[in-house]
Amino acid sequence: MENNVTEIVKPLIEQRADPYIYKHSDGYYYFTASVPQYDRIELRRASTIAGLAAADKVDVWHKPETGPYSELVWAPELHYNQGAWYVYFAAAPSREIKHKLFQHRMYAIRNTGANPLEGEWEFMGQVDTGIDTFCLDATTFSHNGQLYYLWAQKDNEIEGNSNLYIAPMKTPWQLGGAPVMLSKPEFDWEIRGFWVNEGPSVLKRNGKIFISYSASATDENYAMGLLWADENADPLDPASWTKSREPVLQTCFEHKIYGPGHNSFTYGEGDDVLLVYHARTYTEIIGDPLWNPDRHTFVKPLRWDGNGMPVFGKPSIA
Template identity: 85%
Template sequence: MADILKPLIEQRADPHIYRHSDGYYYFTASVPQYDRIELRRADSIAGLAGAPAVDVWHKPDTGPYSELVWAPELHFNQGAWYVYFAAAPSREIKDQLFQHRMYAIRNTNANPMEGEWEFMGQVDTGIDTFCLDATTFTHDGVLYYLWAQKDVAIEGNSNLYLAPMATPWQLAGPPVMLSKPEFDWEIRGFWVNEGPSVLKRNGKIFISYSASATDENYAMGLLWADDTADLLDPAAWTKSPEPVFATCYEHGIYGPGHNSFTTAEDGDGVLLVYHARTYTEIVGDPLWNPDRHTFVKPLRWDAQGMPVFGRSSTL
């Protein structure tokens, strides 16, 4: 009998775990109230479950970033801590609720659980449309910004874009589109490519992402490029035509996605961090259903050096 996974942390969606050079694991995620950014840290993955949560930023009551704080990610870039997140304007500013833009806060303290967080403003992509789910990574000395955004000329809700950064909160060049919803499994309920995460291993750069509506149809896809390629050339990227991680109906793990990767405690292995639901019958608006839970499992590799995600319900 396979080991059936249990949630590491309940009611935390869009989970992001980062292991820093200080040896600690840092965790952040969307909270069910969508009203703040919280961090926790521990010296082990298991320890994150019981670690105290520290609220480091609260949304204002009104204004352009005062609703629906989504998908924070904690990164250590160029000597300081940054949290990237998306937030929507107050309803009196916009007629529609879902008008998210992306923002950053910064902390120069060695310990991000302490010190002051400075609001750095909007991360402007040059395109004034719905956008969210930003992550960053450094490759060959260049800091890159990777996110999801709507293009009004392309059918669907969001595509994946990449751009170099001039600073950890400003882009250095125009974005290029790496992927858009096109396969059947990417367009169930919503036409979505979102929640990208980056993993460098085996001479390649991998980008996982999530697609379709955030119910049992939610699933993960994969892009990859050689690590010597021009990452800003869309032709350098290969896209899997099939999902790499999906609902496990047998064991009742539904809609796995919006993942991150972190380093295993042995310092070499890779852990896959994701959220999923444990039931499908959602009462009311799915947006306000709190039961997307954080799961963690090992990532494995095949003989060709490609990641093997396995089943969403088992180790």
């Protein structure tokens, strides 16, 4: 990717929302995202990020026709935890169970093979947070030998659709402690259309742990925020975290890149960090934005300021 700050970013992969790119120790890049039909988990891999666009797509899991996880498969993430591959995703029950949509819970599948595009995937069940409410957008990270789970969930006592929570993990599919809330929608840019904190992603760099997240409705109001903590602080202590009062990435009307968010981080050549996110290229959405397929995957370099803080820039500019 060129380091020309005037380069306009183009979509890497069209019609893939909630993108997740993972660079594994085998040298391959692995990609997954929400597919427009919300009916399956799709993986692809390539030796370069650019190669992901034309890489073969392998469907590794399909939703059942009915049951508690048979609708709206959202935001899968592929992780390699404790010697096995895991995909964490959210899915909703069929209408005959809940009589309404958007009752998502979180689930995990596992593959113990070397290549997650091959072999058998085992359904590990629900990742139970102990709170029986809408939840989604799980990610994991390890710090000081402990695996952590980080996700978005609704609290019926707090105004809004979802907050950010963290918990230690006992196994890569089970929590090992009570959820701790790290952030809730509170600033103006987090409550446009919907009161939302969701889509967390973790990056460790420059003596800090960073958590990016997304907020507001999934139209042009969608924007990204940032939390950070010292690497020596307790990540389970809300007081360890500082929250930016302003968004770190938002719509660029000048270049027509709208609603950037639900990001992940990956690595380019060497130790360069790349920002992976989805965005739309128009605002005139016909019908329900949920079913509009035109959220595209973008990738651009992440830069840093003199204090070791990430600089996200504009979603349209590399």
